[in-house]
Amino acid sequence: MTMPIYMDHNATTPVDPRVVEAMLPCFSEHFGNAASRTHPYGWAASKLVEDARGGVASAVGANPEEIVFTSGATESNNLAIKGISAALKGRRNHVVTCATEHKAVLDPCAALQRDGFEVTVLPVDPNGRLDPERVREALTPRTALASIMLANNETGTLHDVAAIAAICEERGVVVHCDATQAAGKVATDVRSLGVDLLSLSAHKVYGPKGVGALFVRRGRPRLHLVPILDGGGHEQGIRSGTLNVAGAVGFARALAIAVAEMPAEGARVAALRDRLERAVTSRLEAVTVNGDVERRLPNTSNMSFAGVDGAALLAGLREVAVASGSACTSADPKPSHVLIAMGRSRELANASIRFSLGRSNTADEVDVVAEAVVREVTRLRSNSPLWRK
16 A cells, blocks of 8 residues: 555546556657648647547547647636637626636636626535526626536536536527536536536546647537637647647547546445545544535545644645645635635635545555544544534
8 A cells, every 4th residue: 555545636647557658659759740741740740639639529529620739727718718708808798607616717717807807706505506597697698608617626516517508508608617627537528518618637537737628619600719829820720839749649548548437437436435434424523524415526525624723634644645625726825715605614614625536546545544534633623722522
């Protein structure tokens, strides 16, 4: 058993050896620039990219020409939100989003607000779910975009994106979905969801860091995005920059593996997650499992421990690598904006740990981690003025 036990898969995942194998030829044999159209090295690289584009498209039910490669989900989110807003500026200047979105969505929306857009941030219920009717009530004739994630990165809670998209379609509002945490874990099909834009990232599905994709719906009318990067007009003029050939190849392979193995792996990690929660909650009182326990990612458990300082708990859990929230905000001393939006107190939000399991985790590891959590919470509570029985 390797220590510390890794249970932070929502932050990132190790690259699958099968993905590495697929990528290796891109560093030596097929090292060409995919935009070089005058010789075989460029042609070979371009074919690898197009094959990868087809693979990513197949994994999410899209057409290959609807996939734009990016550097990751943060860029995809920015391109979607800023790109469609810039395209519609002057006609529509209102954006709708949700209070529990990732900062890679909330911050671009805040940037739009500084640029004169109106932004409505919708609340969630105590389980972290957004009522689609809230979206309906928020839409106006000036609404350009609704950006709603499929799965929350901290709690695993799933939103009813299909219902939200149907409401937006009635009003002619473009729908963007950040599916970074959902892809490869739960069904993520752009046609079933009914979305116009969808963000993905490779390193969440055992692929390499530094590569992602944005699904951009094509049809009548064709969706138009204003690029946020200028220089060369790559990726159908939407995203300039030399393509990461190895990254694209690895991304496609990683997604293919994740989708193929999803039914069995989802059931396996859900059983491990439930085992962890039972082992902890049966031995400790005043533990809150955050999120919608009926509609969440199979690998994610977010638990709050009353009377405990979260930073001290993390420091004491030497046996396990876990997080108190999103890896992208781990340097922020403020409590999780997701848990605060769900109505948790600052104290309880600060006493929360996210466990996100993955392919390498075993039942034995879960038992070791549960034992460590019980030990440390009990120790900290015995010395805490915050804990009163």
